[in-house]
Amino acid sequence: MRDQLKASARSGLIFGVVIIFLMLFGLTKTLSDILGELFNLQSITRTGNSGGLMLLFALLAWWAGSRAAKEDKENWKAVLRNGAVSGLVIGSITALFTFLVGSLDGADIEMRTYLAQLDRPSVQFLLYGRSIIAGALMTFFIFLIFNLVGALASYILETRHAGGYLQKKYLQIKDRISGTSIVVRYKEHPQSKWIGYGILLAGTLLMPQFLGKYWNYAMGTVGIYVIMGLGLNIVVGLAGLLDLGYVAFFAIGAYTVGLLTAPAPIPIQWSFWPVLVISILLAAFAGILLGIPVLRMRGDYLAIVTLGFGEIIRVLIRSDMMSPYLGGPQGVRDIGGPSLFGISLSNERAYLYLIILGILLAILLTNFLQKSRVGRAWMAMREDETVAQAMGINTLYYKLMAFATGAAFAGFGGVLFAARNQYTGPADHTLMVSINVLSLLIVGGMGSIPGVMIGAFVLKGLPEVLRELDIYRLLVFGALLVIMMIIRPEGIWPAPRRRMELHESGLEEIPPDESLIGEEG
């Protein structure tokens, strides 16, 4: 029992600290507003939705309570006791915090100078617009009560009949679905997966017709990142070379198309299609050029050198020295777009189609390479370089080839990106691009083509959806990366081989939830 109480108190402590951080980040306010709007709650204070705040706290307390209840599911007394302990801890921590903040505010101390989110109105909001004591007590009781409620609810739902019933039902439905003729047939006839692909493809091709301008644009960005992700997948996922300077090739593609099609700074205005080919070749060439000196280096050195290469390219394109040729910080404007049979394709929808076409080509190429001799050589190299060499694989040659292919993909992405925006400048080519592409690979699942797509959606699409959260976008993104690595390191849709590898290493033994909650503390 002692252990249980300790564990509940500990879980309460973690929750309490996380909630205090939420207050410090000002996330309580944003989340309360969203909740309040969602449930149409009344607001007492002018500065934020206090009804939403109560709901938010209640939900958090519910969650904490149901976690505390897991310590001992069998005995309802223990469940209540654990819930109460957890509630007491969270309640007192948060109430103490609001009390402290309220008193400081009452003593006319401007906390805003140091803690940006704790300005006057926010403090009033955290106290529900009431007096300091009343506000703090209210917070305390909300947490205590809803911890108990959460604990009881989870006890009833999970251990008693309701939970068992739901679980049974779920299994029944699952069985029924997998027993239906379509699914069985699908499983029995692997060639029928082509039908699935066909439906997916048709859906993809129809999609741009139904999306508005904004979503066509946003999807286009996602698509460009899919192409780059597929490219980096070859370098990192297949050949095992950690490249943190991927943006360099993206920049080379973007600037080549910019310089060769825009009127300034170089007055050449070639048409889009030949320039596309030139850009891709140039990017691939740059990949080889970078590859020659660095390929003898081991993993982490390779990472830092490629990172340096990316930075060098960025510094060079914004430098005074190169600005007569590259446009300097102002970048390149009026980049020409593609046209076909005299029809300009410079609109979001046409670009989206072009990007989809690019993705299809990239997928075909990746698939082809993966299954060919080259792909096998890459994978052998990734697993063990020395053995691969001993088997007669010319590792330097294949490494260069991986670099060149990956760079070509990035160059292609750069061309599409620059042409679609009709502009490219140094701000488009920061380290964040490399990090984003690498992260989408990891999030989606390394070495897996559907994984890359999902990763791109999550990384470039989700922030657009999460615009509500405005200033918290990157904050949430960073936290998500960490959580993802802990609970599902193989990515959302991993390559089957990789999933197996990762699950050998005993990662499963780690209780995922604890790390998840601890993150924001």
Place this chain on the structure above:
Amino acid sequence: MSKTLSQNTAGPINTFLIVQVIISILFIAFLTWRLYTVIDSGAYGPDTWLRFAISGLIIGSVYSVIAIGYTLVYGILFMINFAHGEVMMLGAFAGYFVFEALKSIPVEATGLSFLDSYQIVSVILAFLAGMFISAVVGYFLERIAYRPLRGAPRLIPLISAIGASIFLQNAAQVTFGPKRRTYINPASLQRSVGWRIPVAGEEVILTYTGVLTFVLSILLMVTLYILVMRTRYGRSMRAVAEDKQTAALMGINVDRVISNTFVISGVMGGAAGVMWGIHNGIIYHYVGFIPGLKAFTAAVLGGIGNIPGAMIGGMILGVVESLGPAALGIDFQLKDVIAFSILVLVLIFRPSGIIGEVLSEEKV
């Protein structure tokens, strides 16, 4: 590592080697020519060169201290703690808050604030706070973001570290606000004030804050070196770096050692942060990122995983950054290009850094 490679590979490597040698000779010839032209032109007097050197050594010493944080963690876990720059940033903020708090406490006896009345105590308090907060952040960083990933492929903790870096940076931004803040130093540590050394008819200022930074960095590094090389605890750290399983069999608590490594690296980061604040004066949420990147470069330059390497790498990087563009007669905007080019050159000829890494082969 490089040795095995060149033995095993036959044809192409020689071609690469020849190409590399040719490129390097051309590069060195170019450097010599630029250097000769610049010195010959007499644009810079001895006082200017001295100023460059001072500025470079000071910033280099901070890089060194941060680099040690990377090196320690890398030496033990073989992972790049990408968030180390953010650990430093939070340490800098801690020091800032201490100064602000002490400034607001009046002392009746002197009629000044605590900060100006007890200056040495204030500075020590700021350093302690910075080191403490960074150590705590380092500890929790390891517990939350890295420990669950022990044994996973190397990319996984790297991504987690990148995520943690982004998270901490933005957490600092929303919590403290995007505004930049000025360290209000004690009165005798005014920035840009110091001893004036007459050189060639000019006065070169050797700032108090700069000297403090430099001396403190050297002290910290020497202390750490002794800790790692001479003490019992240091031995257990080295044992864990060598072979975790064997170390565990020898009765060493591997988890504890790793935790402590993060704490120590946090302490160094925090000290670097406060030094940064005291010397450079301006801090904000992004202040750790670029120095972090530079310091990591410095660690690799010196040979990651060993402490003298981090120190030498940091100093070299600092001096190259401050003196390089002038010596070569190119724009200061391109100093990062020079820094990274030197890194590439060093790695081509000494793939394990200037001093070489202290790692066991099989771990890598």
Place this chain on the structure above:
Amino acid sequence: MSKRYLFFSILVAVSLILAACGGGAKAPDVCAENPDETVCAVIEPGKTVKIGYGGPMAGDYSAFGIDISNAGLLAVEDANKAGGVEGFDFELLVEDTQGSGEGGASVANLFVSDPDVVAIAGLTFSGATAAAIPIFNAARLPMLSPSATRADLTGGDQDVFNRIPFTDDIQGQFAAEYLFNVLGVKKLAVMHDGDAYGKGVAEKVQEVFTSLGGDVVAVEAVTPGETDYSAVLTDIGAAKPEAIYYGGYYPEAAVIAKDMPVAGLEGVILFSDDGTFGDTFIELAGENAEGVYAASGAPVSSPRVEEFNTYFESVYGDPPGAVSTFTWHGYDVTDALIQAIKSVAILGEDGNLYIPREALVQAVDNMEGYEGLTGMLSCNAGECNASGPSFLVVKDGAWVLP
């Protein structure tokens, strides 16, 4: 734009005004003929008339975005208190461009996709604005920027972009003349932060200063975001300038001011632009701020400005101009757009509010004699404020006229 098109749009605008004067309560002709939302925004009862604002809301330069949008929100609040337009409320949509071209294009597409957005109070940075202009031009959304000052933004084959601050070129010219004529500087070092804005101004200063007969002895750029520039300043110091002109923003300017004594530049004048002006610079540079010059677009004091200052401070805690020099501009652009919308919006018989887009573009383009906080604004080919900057110097911890 072709002449015929211009003629047509003027015709439309004129006929609209006539229609409005006629007091016809039915939907305006152009809107009745083209029920398409791309020609005429239709705001249904209960919805708001939306004005878009895009700026850096997170990250390094978020101070600008937050400051300007805060001022814009006040303008919207004021307008709504005064009854909005025909009973419809205004709303300012604030979106994050991250200050980059990509972000600018993304936000532009977001606004373009919302049929209720009728005008754009932005964008903030020139890079993001450059990327957004073609998109807004295609959608016929008028822009009135508080702070995008790059000279080449106006003009070209578009007519939607307008701005109220003086351009980088004008600022550079005035600054060079002031340095040469008023301060009597003959040897100048020019520095910038390598970004479009700072570099643009700095290059103009260099050009004009040289043409005036001055000597530019050194040109260097710094890497923004760093907090130690002693090395690059030492390099500048070796050239023995009498003054340094710095093009860029306050964080870097503060670092330069701090590092100048160490680099052998004691007693050398630091002269900067309106990205440096503001109390934050003094706060950051401390004692080293003394004697630093900067350009300011801040308005001359008047009862109305004072009233605004007090109100702004009471709402947000900081006085306007504390974070950026564009607070007043932020209020002015939003308010000017509101006035323009009021002048073209027509309440239809069906209770919907009709806002003909082309007429609104023209109304902003031809804005005449708008009385804003920053002075009288009249637009001519996209430039709505031809007046130059005033130069201020830091004395005893405050910006004063020299």
